[in-house]
Amino acid sequence: MARKPKKKGESGAATTYISRKQALKKLQLSLKDFRRLCILKGIYPVEPNNKKAVNKGSSVPRTFYYLKDIQFLAHEPVILKFRDFKVFIKKLRKAIAKNNPDTAQKLRNNQPLYKLDHIVKERYPTFIDAIRDLDDAISMCFLFATFPKSRIIHAELVHLCKRLTVEFMHYVIESKSLRKVFISIKGYYYQAEIMGQLVTWIVPHPLSYCHPSDVDFKIMITFTEFYTTMLGFVNFKLFHSINLYYPPKLQEDLALEDDSELFDRDDLMSEAVAALNHSLKSVVKDSEEEEPQFDEFPQQEDQEKMDLAQKEQVKIQKLQKLFKGLRFFLNREVPRESLVFIIKAFDGEVSWDKTLFVGATYDESDETITHQIVDRPNVNKQYINRYYIQPQWVYDSINACMLLPVEDYFPGEILPPHLSPFVEEKEGDYIPPEKQALLDMQKGLKKDIRQKQVDSENEEEKSDEEQNSSEENSEVDNEELTKPGKRKSSSVIIDEEAEKKPKMTVKAGQFEPEDINAAERQGREERKLVEMMIPKKKKRLYDKIMYGQRRKSREAEHLKVKRAEFDRNQKLEKRLSRGK
Amino acid sequence: MAACAVRNRKARVNKNKKKSWRKHVDIKEVEDYLEEKRVEEKTGGPVSEKPDEALFYLHKKNNPQENPGKEKSWKKPLRCHDILLPNSAVVPPIKPCQRRFVSGKKNRLRALRKASNLKKKKKYHEERTTKEPQLNRQVSDPDIWKDDESNVKEEDFVTYYNEITRKRTPKIPNHHYQKPSLLPPIEVPHPGASYNPAFDEHQELLQEALTKEMKHEHEDKKLQRALKVNLCEPEFLQKMWLSEMSQGLDDVVDEPEDDTVEEQLKSSYIRPEVRKTKSKRRREKERKLQKKKSDEEKLKRKRDHEVYRLRSIKRDISSSEEMSKARQQRKQQMLAGKMYRPLRLGRYKFQEQDLELNLTEELTGSLRSVKVDGNILEDRYKSFQKRNIIEPRVRQKMKRKYKLKRLEKRSHRDFK
Numbered sequence: 001m002a003r004k005p006k007k008k009g010e011s012g013a014a015t016t017y018i019s020r021k022q023a024l025k026k027l028q029l030s031l032k033d034f035r036r037l038c039i040l041k042g043i044y045p046v047e048p049n050n051k052k053a054v055n056k057g058s059s060v061p062r063t064f065y066y067l068k069d070i071q072f073l074a075h076e077p078v079i080l081k082f083r084d085f086k087v088f089i090k091k092l093r094k095a096i097a098k099n100n101p102d103t104a105q106k107l108r109n110n111q112p113l114y115k116l117d118h119i120v121k122e123r124y125p126t127f128i129d130a131i132r133d134l135d136d137a138i139s140m141c142f143l144f145a146t147f148p149k150s151r152i153i154h155a156e157l158v159h160l161c162k163r164l165t166v167e168f169m170h171y172v173i174e175s176k177s178l179r180k181v182f183i184s185i186k187g188y189y190y191q192a193e194i195m196g197q198l199v200t201w202i203v204p205h206p207l208s209y210c211h212p213s214d215v216d217f218k219i220m221i222t223f224t225e226f227y228t229t230m231l232g233f234v235n236f237k238l239f240h241s242i243n244l245y246y247p248p249k250l251q252e253d254l255a256l257e258d259d260s261e262l263f264d265r266d267d268l269m270s271e272a273v274a275a276l277n278h279s280l281k282s283v284v285k286d287s288e289e290e291e292p293q294f295d296e297f298p299q300q301e302d303q304e305k306m307d308l309a310q311k312e313q314v315k316i317q318k319l320q321k322l323f324k325g326l327r328f329f330l331n332r333e334v335p336r337e338s339l340v341f342i343i344k345a346f347d348g349e350v351s352w353d354k355t356l357f358v359g360a361t362y363d364e365s366d367e368t369i370t371h372q373i374v375d376r377p378n379v380n381k382q383y384i385n386r387y388y389i390q391p392q393w394v395y396d397s398i399n400a401c402m403l404l405p406v407e408d409y410f411p412g413e414i415l416p417p418h419l420s421p422f423v424e425e426k427e428g429d430y431i432p433p434e435k436q437a438l439l440d441m442q443k444g445l446k447k448d449i450r451q452k453q454v455d456s457e458n459e460e461e462k463s464d465e466e467q468n469s470s471e472e473n474s475e476v477d478n479e480e481l482t483k484p485g486k487r488k489s490s491s492v493i494i495d496e497e498a499e500k501k502p503k504m505t506v507k508a509g510q511f512e513p514e515d516i517n518a519a520e521r522q523g524r525e526e527r528k529l530v531e532m533m534i535p536k537k538k539k540r541l542y543d544k545i546m547y548g549q550r551r552k553s554r555e556a557e558h559l560k561v562k563r564a565e566f567d568r569n570q571k572l573e574k575r576l577s578r579g580k
Numbered sequence: 581m582a583a584c585a586v587r588n589r590k591a592r593v594n595k596n597k598k599k600s601w602r603k604h605v606d607i608k609e610v611e612d613y614l615e616e617k618r619v620e621e622k623t624g625g626p627v628s629e630k631p632d633e634a635l636f637y638l639h640k641k642n643n644p645q646e647n648p649g650k651e652k653s654w655k656k657p658l659r660c661h662d663i664l665l666p667n668s669a670v671v672p673p674i675k676p677c678q679r680r681f682v683s684g685k686k687n688r689l690r691a692l693r694k695a696s697n698l699k700k701k702k703k704y705h706e707e708r709t710t711k712e713p714q715l716n717r718q719v720s721d722p723d724i725w726k727d728d729e730s731n732v733k734e735e736d737f738v739t740y741y742n743e744i745t746r747k748r749t750p751k752i753p754n755h756h757y758q759k760p761s762l763l764p765p766i767e768v769p770h771p772g773a774s775y776n777p778a779f780d781e782h783q784e785l786l787q788e789a790l791t792k793e794m795k796h797e798h799e800d801k802k803l804q805r806a807l808k809v810n811l812c813e814p815e816f817l818q819k820m821w822l823s824e825m826s827q828g829l830d831d832v833v834d835e836p837e838d839d840t841v842e843e844q845l846k847s848s849y850i851r852p853e854v855r856k857t858k859s860k861r862r863r864e865k866e867r868k869l870q871k872k873k874s875d876e877e878k879l880k881r882k883r884d885h886e887v888y889r890l891r892s893i894k895r896d897i898s899s900s901e902e903m904s905k906a907r908q909q910r911k912q913q914m915l916a917g918k919m920y921r922p923l924r925l926g927r928y929k930f931q932e933q934d935l936e937l938n939l940t941e942e943l944t945g946s947l948r949s950v951k952v953d954g955n956i957l958e959d960r961y962k963s964f965q966k967r968n969i970i971e972p973r974v975r976q977k978m979k980r981k982y983k984l985k986r987l988e989k990r991s992h993r994d995f996k
Contacts (some may be wrong), residue, residue: 183774
């Protein structure tokens with residue numbers, strides 16, 4: 001049997017893709033509605049590999065979608081709602097033009113609205129899928145909660161976003177899942193661990209709204225609409241997973257002060273919930289929290305991994321009780337919402353001035369306050385038995401997983417730098433000295449950065465010999481560090497150096513280099529022998545790897561030299577200023 | 581005198597005498613007025629000073645006793661309608677409106693139908709009045725992931741039924757569950773972008789920004805160099821002028837002689853009359869056959885000797901395999917790389933946004949006086965574009981089909 005002749009443009013790439021204009025025609029929608037539908041349903045444009053074949057020979061850049069996607073879109077019931085809305089607009093316009101205010105009002109009362117619940121279920125068939133996409137949703141909701149109402153952004157949307165974000169923060173507080181915080185110039189970054197997934201989001205600084213000129217607001221509002229729906233369901237599920245009522249109810253009923261005619265009870269309760277300071281009512285009564293014990297598995301491979309996991313678990317449990325027993329008071333000029341959130345998330349107690357916001361539990365004059373957070377350079381200190389600190393102390397303590405010494409953060413002091421917790425340095429990378437000091441502190445050494453600086457200054461002033469010896473020490477250790485490929489040995493050296501730093505005497509300096517050198521030399525020789533045995537084919541690859549590592553260490557050296565110079569200059573300036 | 585008498589019908593009256601006062605003066609109006617005044621005094625004062633109750637009274641109740649006769653008359657049927665009434669006293673045996681053979685069942689059915697119609701109407705009206713547009717939509721089942729834990733597989737016919745009655749969406753294509761890009765939705769910021777950064781990290785960030793700026797500058801300079809034209813030099817201008825002015829002059833070509841043309845023409849049109857003879861054809865055929873045979877033999881010989889070329893053949897095959905493998909790997913890497921970069925999805929290319937950083941002078945050590953750089957809304961918008969979720973868009977300027985005409989009013993123009 002003869003086959004029908006194959007024609008060009010009938011099968012293959014030309015029929016799997018469809019251009020946007022054709023899609024509009026097929027679905028009978030306007031461009032605005034089509035874009036909205038694509039955003040809601042999660043249909044994204046694609047770039048085909050062979051654009052010319054799909055575009056029928058021309059190379060005009062066009063937007064393409066999968067034909068299957070558009071066919072799938074055609075079954076969506078929300079399209080009918082779009083068409084109803086178009087009809088509604090026509091009727092409304094006619095009623096207004098003909099001066100029928102009653103008809104117009106009736107029409108507005110029966111405005112057609114669309115629901116997105118089935119779309120959420122379709123896009124996220126399981127709960128964990130929704131948690132994976134939570135980053136975007138939460139950031140958008142936090143962002144829109146700070147917007148003013150305008151012609152395009154409705155007040156209801158802003159209030160809805162605010163309510164959802166408050167509920168999510170309550171969940172994070174109750175489940176103690178916050179792990180990392182970072183303040184950047186763009187906003188506050190938070191990272192929490194929810195159901196095993198790491199969720200990162202950004203919250204803008206509490207400053208006034210500035211309107212960007214080249215952002216399409218309609219698109220962002222469509223995204224937010226979908227994300228608010230999704231977040232509502234996610235919140236419900238999260239709250240039920242830790243046995244809390246949803247919508248959240250407070251554990252104790254608040255006493256109404258003054259006039260109850262001035263405000264609604266509901267408003268007061270919602271404001272109190274938004275204050276994040278009160279605990280929520282639980283579905284399960286009399287629940288005593290027991291610390292979850294680590295399961296012991298007998299005869300499991302990778303005993304090291306198990307140990308590591310156990311250590312991690314202990315660390316996280318310690319972190320969750322970081323601020324237990326501490327009572328904070330926030331001054332007026334510090335960012336209240338962010339600080340309340342993170343302090344409550346780590347088991348601390350916090351309050352603020354009564355006139356600022358609803359929900360303040362204790363006054364400034366309370367005797368049991370342990371820390372007061374101020375941001376002004378000079379504070380007329382009134383109370384003796386509390387520390388006055390700058391807000392960075394809280395953030396840095398959380399990132400360091402321990403309570404840092406308070407002396408560095410007194411008001412008026414130059415703060416130590418706020419390091420990013422998201423940076424994970426591998427060995428051989430350059431670690432700035434501040435971070436090094438932090439790591440040392442975490443390992444349990446009693447010295448902190450300032451103490452080290454004072455020490456070094458004292459050394460300079462007292463005797464140069466000691467300094468020389470310590471410098472020699474550090475130089476030798478630096479050499480060891482920059483030798484490539486000796487991971488284990490270099491870590492040993494770092495530990496040794498760290499331990500020996502307190503004993504900076506001439507004797508120790510004389511003894512050490514010889515001891516290490518002998519063992520080192522043997523190790524190096526053995527390594528060279530092994531290297532010679534590598535076959536030629538693999539030697540090239542090995543050389544490339546080595547080259548890369550050596551380059552990295554060279555860059556680290558370079559940065560260290562730069563930093564040393566900077567420090568030297570700083571010291572010189574200090575000396576000069578003091579000399580004056 | 582007679583004319584005068586006729587004209588003067590009315591006798592001239594002398595009003596000065598007492599006699600004429602009594603006889604010829606009309607005092608009717610005065611008398612009337614006085615009479616009125618007397619009547620007013622008799623009835624209790626002038627009308628304008630009388631209270632409202634003395635002048636008017638409110639007729640509140642419809643007193644039927646007022647006109648008893650009139651009430652009855654309007655209840656009676658009209659006389660003109662008498663023609664419609666039966667004019668005989670004989671009663672008709674069958675009433676014309678009643679139906680024949682009415683069964684109780686039908687009556688009952690009809691009654692039920694009416695009742696259900698009423699119910700439907702009521703429900704319809706209820707729904708219409710109680711519909712309230714509300715943004716915090718209350719869902720029947722707020723836990724949409726409840727089925728996750730049950731893990732019950734639906735039977736085939738149930739799924740088929742759901743699909744036919746449109747209770748279930750059609751099959752979702754598999755690529756919907758793959759993300760369009762593997763870039764993280766919230767990118768971790770550079771440590772130098774902290775509000776109080778460490779010296780080294782801040783320097784690194786500044787260095788990055790510097791390299792970017794240098795790259796831009798370099799490109800700009802390259803463009804400038806390529807487009808550099810020394811328009812100020814007069815020689816250059818002269819040359820350009822000369823070349824422009826002599827544009828059409830170079831097309832003049834020498835005409836060839838006529839003879840050669842004719843000869844050429846002749847040779848191209850005239851075909852030599854040559855016919856092949858039979859023997860020639862036969863010989864050609866033989867030669868062809870021979871050639872074919874020798875070719876076949878050659879090929880066979882080649883094939884036989886290829887056994888000795890095995891090793892080099894193997895080498896060729898392995899090298900071509902390697903090349904194809906390398907090509908495949910490269911293609912795979914390219915496809916994988918597609919997931920990590922912004923694709924060209926529309927008319928405009930993706931424009932990266934500038935790095936957010938604070939210069940050394942702008943760094944203040946306190947959170948209260950931090951200088952904020954970078955708009956989160958813009959960042960989110962760009963992030964969507966980077967992750968291939970929406971295509972890059974540019975705000976459209978208004979394009980006018982015809983240029984706007986601006987005219988001055990004549991009155992304004994002639995104003996001096």
